[in-house]
Amino acid sequence: MGKTNLKNRLFGTMILLLATGLLFNSCRKGDDIKDEQTDVYVAGFETINNKNVATVWKNGTAIRLSDGTNHAAANSVFVQGNDVYAAGSEQLVYLTNIVAKYWKNGTAIPLTDGTTNAGAYSIFVQGNDVYVAGYEQVDSKGVAKYWKNGVATALSDGTENAIATSIFVRDNDVYAAGYETINGNDAATVWKNGIATHLTDGTRSASATSVFVHGNNVYVSGYEQNSSLKSVAKYWKNGTATTLTDGATNAHAFSVLVQGNDVYVSGAEFNSSDEFVAKYWKNGTPTALGDGTKSTSAVSIFVQGNDVYTAGFDYGSPSTAKYWKNDTAIPLGGAYSEASSIYVVKK
Numbered sequence: 200m201g202k203t204n205l206k207n208r209l210f211g212t213m214i215l216l217l218a219t220g221l222l223f224n225s226c227r228k229g230d231d232i233k234d235e236q237t238d239v240y241v242a243g244f245e246t247i248n249n250k251n252v253a254t255v256w257k258n259g260t261a262i263r264l265s266d267g268t269n270h271a272a273a274n275s276v277f278v279q280g281n282d283v284y285a286a287g288s289e290q291l292v293y294l295t296n297i298v299a300k301y302w303k304n305g306t307a308i309p310l311t312d313g314t315t316n317a318g319a320y321s322i323f324v325q326g327n328d329v330y331v332a333g334y335e336q337v338d339s340k341g342v343a344k345y346w347k348n349g350v351a352t353a354l355s356d357g358t359e360n361a362i363a364t365s366i367f368v369r370d371n372d373v374y375a376a377g378y379e380t381i382n383g384n385d386a387a388t389v390w391k392n393g394i395a396t397h398l399t400d401g402t403r404s405a406s407a408t409s410v411f412v413h414g415n416n417v418y419v420s421g422y423e424q425n426s427s428l429k430s431v432a433k434y435w436k437n438g439t440a441t442t443l444t445d446g447a448t449n450a451h452a453f454s455v456l457v458q459g460n461d462v463y464v465s466g467a468e469f470n471s472s473d474e475f476v477a478k479y480w481k482n483g484t485p486t487a488l489g490d491g492t493k494s495t496s497a498v499s500i501f502v503q504g505n506d507v508y509t510a511g512f513d514y515g516s517p518s519t520a521k522y523w524k525n526d527t528a529i530p531l532g533g534a535y536s537e538a539s540s541i542y543v544v545k546k
Contacts, residue, residue, distance in 0.1 A: 238543070240544070251271055270426040275321045288318040289300070330373065340359065341360045354395065361377065375389070383403065421435070465511075498539055511538055512536065
């Protein structure tokens with residue numbers, strides 16, 4: 200896999216190496232991770248005996264969601280009270296029969312039956328309602344969907360490929376972000392209550408990766424190719440784009456969060472040494488998280504008080520799941536592992 204296409208790496212991981220499981224066993228603890236003020240939850244996977252095992256790390260301690268029989272990954276984590284939710288998928292047969300599901304406190308709830316490929320990429324809980332965004336394959340096309348308490352709502356009609364990668368609920372409004380193919384290219388798309396708004400016109404490939412609602416404003420992170428076919432990291436506020444990188448090298452924005460008047464975005468940008476550098480931007484100003492000697496990516500962001508938490512992985516041999524508190528890296532997994540989502544709770 201070339202470093203020049205991080206999108207393929209991430210969506211390949213989510214779609215092909217997806218999640219399973221019924222176990223909720225506490226396992227290996229990370230290196231001396233102590234924070235008396237917060238609980239830090241990170242979702243992802245760790246390879247054990249050649250199988251990707253869906254995992255949530257709590258304060259560095261790995262909690263296994265799957266038993267290692269099938270490839271598995273947890274793509275999103277959400278915490279409400281004493282309940283920990285994670286969304287992901289289970290691969291029943293290699294590269295086929297992928298089941299979208301979520302776990303509540305380690306108990307798996309399937310969203311699809313495995314007769315077609317499907318994926319669950321984002322989870323949001325409001326009151327007693329559980330919302331999950333993803334896709335299901337119908338006649339070789341991906342149909343963007345979300346599930347509310349297990350009941351599916353299609354966001355696209357199946358004539359072109361579409362995937363919902365993020366979901367956010369405010370009062371009675373359901374927002375989802377992802378992409379839908381138009382004019383032959385993936386277009387960054389946001390849906391509100393099932394109505395699609397294309398943030399890009401399909402002239403060049405683009406994707407929306409995360410949606411966050413703050414007050415009356417809808418923020419969406421993502422990226423779009425420029426005329427030089429370089430991916431430009433950006434976010435949209437109510438449909439108006441703000442670019443985060445200059446387009447000289449490939450860059451991606453994967454997660455957006457707003458606190459007060461501050462807009463935080465996490466992602467990665469290619470450097471002159473042909474390595475991706477994990478970054479987050481606060482109001483457009485970047486903070487590098489990796490040193491550029493090997494590729495890293497920050498795919499999820501969360502802000503608690505004055506601290507900025509990001510989760511992702513590096514591209515070492517093997518790759519390693521980690522999260523950063525501000526600019527300090529905390530490794531999570533061994534062998535081969537990746538982190539996809541972070542959620543921080545104040546104690």
